[in-house]
Amino acid sequence: SETLLFKVLRWQVLFSFLSSWLCHSVSAQLHYSIPEEMRKGSVIANIAKDLGLNIKQLSPRKLRIVSYVSEKYFSVNTENGNLYVKDRIDRETLCARAASCLLKFDAVVENPLNVFAITVQIQDINDNSPIFFHDTISLEMIELTLTGTHFILQNAEDPDIGINSVQTYKLSDNQHFNLSEKTSTDGSKSPELVLEKPLDREIQNMYELILTAIDGGNPIKSGTALVKIIITDVNDNFPIFSQEVYKVSVSENITINTTFLTVSATDQDEGSNAQITYSFRKTSENLLSSFMFNINSTNGEINTNQKLDFEVVQNYEMSIQAKDGGGLVAHSKVLIEVIDENDNPPEISITSLSSPIPEDSAPGTLIALIIIRDQDSGENGEVDSLITEKLPFQLILSSNKYYKIVTTNVMDREKAAYYNITIKVFDRGSPPLSTTQTIRLDISDVNDNAPTFSKRTYTAYVPENNLPGASIYTIQASDLDIGENAKITYSIFCTNTEDVPVSSYLSINIETGVLYSQRSFDYEQHKDFQIQVTAKDNGSPTLSSNTTLIIHIMDQNDNIPRILYPAPEVSDSVFFEMVPISAEEGSLITKVVAVDADSGHNAWLSYHFIQVSEPSYLSISQHTGEIRTSRGFQQKDVLKHKAVILVKDNGVPSMSATVTLSFIVADNFQQVVPKITNHLSSEDSPPNLQMYLVIALVLISFLFIISVMIVLISKYKQSKSLAAMGSFSANLYSPVDPRMLSQFNNGTLSLPYPYNLCVALDSSESEFSFLKADQNVILDNLIDDSGPGNGNLSATLEPNISPKVSVLKIIYC
Incomplete structure (x- = not known):
């Protein structure tokens, strides 16, 4: 077997x-x-x-x-x-x-x-041998013990289970005792010593036997203990427990030193043999129990010695014994079940966290994986969880205790750069316990915002003659992104300057947006610049935006008035105007014509006498430059008059130019020669100057006679042409639309082609006519036969003007 x-x-x-x-x-x-x-x-x-x-x-x-x-x-x-x-x-x-x-x-x-x-x-494998807690088991029995009496021996302990645990016991050979096994209600086997032959203390008062415990493993393992039997006097009744097994349930929140169970045993003996003492059996299984609980040796009350914790140990099993005064012992078991209380809050553990996430993450992106546990059991260990605030995240149960946090909307870092996700977990105990934990989720930037300007169009005003290299304007854009996505570079290109590259006029700092002038501006060349500024970020892909900057060049008074008539080179020589002695007060004698290349107030010209003969017979219009007689002449009046005219602009500081005019009062040309001769003589002219003057007068007379003949011949042919020209306007400047003039004008010069200007000597015909460019004017049409001055002086002025300035031809008739 x-x-x-x-x-x-x-x-x-x-x-x-x-x-x-x-x-x-x-x-x-x-x-x-x-x-x-x-x-x-x-x-x-x-x-x-x-x-x-x-x-x-x-x-x-x-x-x-x-x-x-x-x-x-x-x-x-x-x-x-x-x-x-x-x-x-x-x-x-x-x-x-x-x-x-x-x-x-x-x-x-x-x-x-x-x-x-x-x-x-x-x-389980058979890796443990049976072992007795005590190497020696001591028993006391009276010599009158009846045969067949059973004595409970100490169990052998084997941590293995099933077939590998203790299966049987053996007792060494002897004449008085045999071994039997008792199976308890919980299935454990206990060895019992059975007296087979009456004892005689006088023959032998002590027996020593070897008790062997054998397990069922392969290979079989065993353990032994020495059973020492001492024969004493009669004590023939054993204590008896009221229950073989005591079962009790205790809450884990029970206070220390609280009695929760009382065991009791009785003994039919009397005297000291009936006095029972309670104690824990000294076994390895009772080591923890004896530490956690106390038993009153007199009354059998069991109370707590330490704080119980269901999460550490749910059940305790203790072996207790009752020993009477005669040394007889009875054993019983106490099974203690610890009842769980809701004393542990839920625990939150983060196993995975993705932070930061891009702001363009799609809804449903996994943010974190968390584990929620509760060490309690039953409803005390069942938990519910939620996100405390209204955030674009959702807490989803993935398995029994795993939850995942996912996004529900698209993120926008410009609105929220990070989120504090607070998770609250509470159990279903009474009262419920809860735990909160906050997860910080950072949102990383994506280049989803283009640089923006505060205005669609910017306007700057820069005075001309500025210093090259000076900053003239600052334009900046903003970008809601961060880092490289918000790093902006600037560039420009011109939209209205095609003849010269914009880089020759303007430059921009690509990082700060500060514009610098590359050269000094000239209002008379360019009145404004219209450029487009591009702001481009450094993201991927790159985003950009544009704005328009209009730079107006402000005029400065940097051009002096230019006198077109009389021409300065002519006025410096022998030049004079003939004034009929019969001229009435207010008659137009001549007109000073001047222009200014500046604009606005800087080009407003005024005319003044700064030197005039006394008494003065002449007056000048401050606004038009027309010189008229201030009173009538008499034969006794001085026939020669000299005036210096000042032409100044309205700038600050004002700039001016002067011209000198001489006036000869005479009724006809024959009177001019002696007057001129006297004039030259009075000024101590050189001796040969009179000869030059006579030659000039002869040539002029000859040309005059030829001119009269030509005029008479062509008078009839040109009558219709003269009528078509119409009357001359008293105003020097023709009535032209100012908006048309502004297209061609940098100053006070009007149109981009030459004009012929005719000034009549007769005050009654003080009109001016603007003729077409390069139109040939017939001399006969310019001479009025009815006028008092039949001998006319003609002067043609072609100023040396730049290609962009009109050429004005003035013919004094």
């Missing part, structure tokens, strides 16, 4: 070892079974294959195991998907004598998130 028992034990151990490699589930929950004490690095199984995962994706998907306890004993290789033994697994340490020893953990992969529950059952 013993050989058959060993074979049965051997097959059980072999079956237990083979079953460790079986996988009972390949779906979301796997179950493995392995023997304890496997070597470190031993392969348990390939969980990737059992779960149907692609081995190449294990590392990118972050395969890992998550558990409070199992991470110490197991590890997973992300390269091949094997589950390995990480540390020594001692089933007795983990599960004591529990019938089933399970280690549970989760296998987690991401992208997408999957959580697989894995259970590893630890199978």
